[in-house]
Amino acid sequence: MTDADVGLRHRKRAAAMARIQAVALDLFDERGYEAVTVEQIAEASDVSPSSVYRYFGSKEQIVLLGEFEFDVSDSRLDDAAGGSPVDVTRQVLRAVMDHLVGDDEERTRRQMRHVMSDPALEAALARQVYAASETLGEVFAARLARPADDLEVQVLAHVVVGALLGGLHHWHGTGFAGPLRDVLDRCLDLLERGLQVGAPITRPTAPAEP
Amino acid sequence: MTDADVGLRHRKRAAAMARIQAVALDLFDERGYEAVTVEQIAEASDVSPSSVYRYFGSKEQIVLLGEFEFDVSDSRLDDAAGGSPVDVTRQVLRAVMDHLVGDDEERTRRQMRHVMSDPALEAALARQVYAASETLGEVFAARLARPADDLEVQVLAHVVVGALLGGLHHWHGTGFAGPLRDVLDRCLDLLERGLQVGAPITRPTAPAEP
DNA sequence: CCTTCATTTGAGAGTCACTGTCAGACGAGG
DNA sequence: CCTCGTCTGACAGTGACTCTCAAATGAAGG
Numbered sequence: 001m002t003d004a005d006v007g008l009r010h011r012k013r014a015a016a017m018a019r020i021q022a023v024a025l026d027l028f029d030e031r032g033y034e035a036v037t038v039e040q041i042a043e044a045s046d047v048s049p050s051s052v053y054r055y056f057g058s059k060e061q062i063v064l065l066g067e068f069e070f071d072v073s074d075s076r077l078d079d080a081a082g083g084s085p086v087d088v089t090r091q092v093l094r095a096v097m098d099h100l101v102g103d104d105e106e107r108t109r110r111q112m113r114h115v116m117s118d119p120a121l122e123a124a125l126a127r128q129v130y131a132a133s134e135t136l137g138e139v140f141a142a143r144l145a146r147p148a149d150d151l152e153v154q155v156l157a158h159v160v161v162g163a164l165l166g167g168l169h170h171w172h173g174t175g176f177a178g179p180l181r182d183v184l185d186r187c188l189d190l191l192e193r194g195l196q197v198g199a200p201i202t203r204p205t206a207p208a209e210p
Numbered sequence: 211m212t213d214a215d216v217g218l219r220h221r222k223r224a225a226a227m228a229r230i231q232a233v234a235l236d237l238f239d240e241r242g243y244e245a246v247t248v249e250q251i252a253e254a255s256d257v258s259p260s261s262v263y264r265y266f267g268s269k270e271q272i273v274l275l276g277e278f279e280f281d282v283s284d285s286r287l288d289d290a291a292g293g294s295p296v297d298v299t300r301q302v303l304r305a306v307m308d309h310l311v312g313d314d315e316e317r318t319r320r321q322m323r324h325v326m327s328d329p330a331l332e333a334a335l336a337r338q339v340y341a342a343s344e345t346l347g348e349v350f351a352a353r354l355a356r357p358a359d360d361l362e363v364q365v366l367a368h369v370v371v372g373a374l375l376g377g378l379h380h381w382h383g384t385g386f387a388g389p390l391r392d393v394l395d396r397c398l399d400l401l402e403r404g405l406q407v408g409a410p411i412t413r414p415t416a417p418a419e420p
Numbered sequence: 421c422c423t424t425c426a427t428t429t430g431a432g433a434g435t436c437a438c439t440g441t442c443a444g445a446c447g448a449g450g
Numbered sequence: 451c452c453t454c455g456t457c458t459g460a461c462a463g464t465g466a467c468t469c470t471c472a473a474a475t476g477a478a479g480g
Contacts (some may be wrong), residue, residue: 008475008477009475012476037466038465038466038467039465049466053466053468057467058466059467117451163480
C-alpha cells in the first residue's frame with residue numbers, strides 16, 4: 001500500500017467515482033431516477049456495471065454516498081466538550097454541512113429533488129438518518145456518562161435528528177429557499193429555546209393566513 | 211359489491227393475508243428475513259407469488275403492513291381538540307398502539323427483531339415513520355392554522371416522531387423490556403417536561419461556552 | 421526498461437424482488 | 451342455475467445485486 005492518497009490507482013478510482021456521480025445525476029435530472037438503469041450509468045461513465053457496484057454498493061448510494069453521515073472522530077467534537085447536546089450537535093452539523101454544502105449547494109438541491117420523489121431513495125435516506133441518530137446517541141451517551149440504551153439519551157438524540165429532518169422537509173417544501181445551513185441552524189435554535197410542545201394550541205402570533 | 215366486509219370473497223382474502231403473515235414470520239424466525247424468498251412464503255401459504263404481491267405490494271410490507279401508520283380520520287383526534295400537540299400525539303399514539311399491541315404483543319417483538327437486523331426492513335420502517343411525520347405535520351398545521359410547510363410545524367412533528375423512534379430504539383436495545391406502550395408514553399412525558407436539550411452537560415470539566 | 425507481484429477491473433452467469441398480462445376460476449346476484 | 455364481474459395463478463420479462471474468474475494494470479525492485 002502506498003501513502004493512501006497519492007497513487008495513480010487511488011486517483012483514478014476517485015476520478016471514476018466523481019464522474020459516475022456527475023453523469024448519473026445528469027441522467028436522473030433528464031429522465032428520472034427510476035427510469036435510469038445502472039447499466040446505462042456505467043456505459044455513460046466508461047466503466048463496467050461491476051465497478052459501479054464495487055464503488056457504491058447500490059444504486060441509491062450513487063446519490064447518497066457521504067450525505068447526512070458524520071464522522072464521530074471529527075476533531076470538532078472535542079471542541080464542544082462541556083457544551084450542551086445542542087452545542088455538540090451544532091459542531092456535528094458544521095462538520096456535516098461542510099461536506100454537504102462545501103462541495104456544491106446546487107448539487108444538494110438536485111439530489112434532494114430526486115430523494116424526495118423516489119420511494120427507494122427516500123427509504124435509503126431515512127435509514128441513513130436513522131443510523132446517524134444512533135451514532136449521535138453514542139456520542140451523547142459518552143458525554144453524559146450514561147449507557148447508550150438510556151431512554152433519555154436515545155430520545156434526545158432522535159429528537160435532535162428529528163428536528164433537522166423537519167428542517168430538511170421544510171426546506172424541500174418551500175422550494176429550497178435560502179441556504180440549508182441557516183434552516184438547520186434555526187431548527188437547533190428552536191430546540192434550545194424549547195418548542196411549545198406542551199402548550200395548549202392557541203396560536204400565539206400567527207395572523208390569519210390561507 | 212357487498213357491504214364490504216361480509217362477503218366470502220373478502221373473508222377469504224383476509225384469511226389468506228393473515229395466513230401469509232403468520233407463515234412468513236415463522237419462516238423469518240427460522241431462517242432469517244433475507245434467506246426466505248417470496249416464492250417460498252407463497253408456497254408455504256398455499257397461494258401464488260402473484261397474490262402475495264397483490265396483497266402486500268412488497269416483501270417488506272408482509273412484515274410492516276399497518277404498523278406505525280395512523281389514520282388521520284381517527285375519531286379520537288377530534289377528542290384532542292384544544293389540547294397541545296403532545297396531547298394530539300398521545301391520542302394518535304393510542305390509536306396506533308391499539309393496532310400495534312391490540313393484536314399481539316409478542317408478535318410485535320418478533321417483527322422488531324427482524325426489522326432491526328435487516329437493512330431493507332429497517333429502511334422501509336424508517337420511510338414509513340418519516341411518512342407518519344409528514345401526516346402528523348399536516349394535523350398540527352391544521353390545528354395551529356399554519357401552512358403545512360411552516361418550519362416550526364415541521365420541526366414539531368418530526369421531533370415528536372423522533373422521540374417515539376428514540377423510545378423504539380431504547381425498547382429494542384433493552385431487550386424489549388416492559389410494554390411498548392409505557393415506553394412510548396414516557397417519551398412523550400419527556401418531551402412535555404422539556405428535555406434538558408440546551409443545558410450544559412454536567413461534567414467535571416468547567417464549561418467555557420457563552 | 422523490464423519483470424514480478426498485488427490489486428483492480430470487466431465479463432458472464434445466476435438469484436431474486438417486482439411488474440404486467442391474460443385466460444380461466446369462482447363468488448355475487450338474479 | 452346462469453350470467454357477470456372480479457380475483458387468481460401462470461408466465462414472461464426487467465432490473466438490481468452477487469459471485470467468480472481470467473485478463474489488465476499500477477506498484478516496486480532490479
